[in-house]
Amino acid sequence: MLHSKSSALFSFIALTSLIPSSLCWGSLGHRTVAYLASEYLTPNGSTYVANHLNDEDISEAALFADKVRHMPMFNYSAGWHYIDAEDDPPRQCGINITRDCAMQGGCIVSAIVNQTARIMNESTSHADRGQALRFLLHFLGDIHQPLHTxxxxRGGNAIPVLFGNKHTNLHSIWDTDMLVKYAGAEEDEKANALTWAKKLYAADQDHARSLAAECQDLGKAAECSLLWAHEANKWICEYVLKDDVAGVENKDLSAEYYDGAVLIVEAMISKAGRRLAAWVNALAVHALESRLGSLNGLSYIEELILMQQDL
Known part of the structure; x- marks a missing residue:
């Protein structure tokens, strides 16, 4: 029996759920961003996500990019998780897209632009649109982690630190250790991520206003993602390396440093979730408008009936 490219890709995606993910915002962080985004999705946005993910748990789909990045067939995506700002913290921070986004292979800003265009392209197969959405679920999380900018x-990977009794590095504690200390043990990752996401959603006093304020012009994906990257990068000078490398190297960062850092982590996770939802909601509107445009010759009532049948 011949199998289509789409069915083969769906089978591959299912298999990735068995592969441990590497650490970028950590699995707990990515699950929290995804679950928080789902709280802000419109009904149309929720349907859009369910259709493109084939009803896979959104937090599981958000881990896809980490799980495949070191596989030979996805080697091209390894550099999409970050943008390497060649700045000089704590003296000067900032991103220059022509300087910092790799000409060969791209960076997280170009990846968000390209995957947005890919999922909006009507000629893209359903399976490939699902893959593009999985990349977006992940990259809109990563771009809010300061050390990914x-x-x-090496984004703090080469700075040895302690976290309690654990010898690790600065990048790793921002990805994982501080999040786990704040939100709960890794053994209950999904439940802890969902609890954290609901807490963040409940803390937002005006959901509609918060969502409307976020960048969601799909035609300005480069401007939006660069804005998000700049916002994350400013924390490198303002907190992450405010006392230079010497201020953190070989020091235990599980107490006073953690107390300040976790406030930034929570703020950036919250923004990532809202911005992801705004982006996905906009994609869902675009898809609906494209579909309506293809219903030539139908009355408005007939269009609504067909939409309701799909929903």
């Missing part, structure tokens, strides 16, 4: 010391 910094080149120095």
């Amino acid at each position: 910094e080149a120095g010391e």
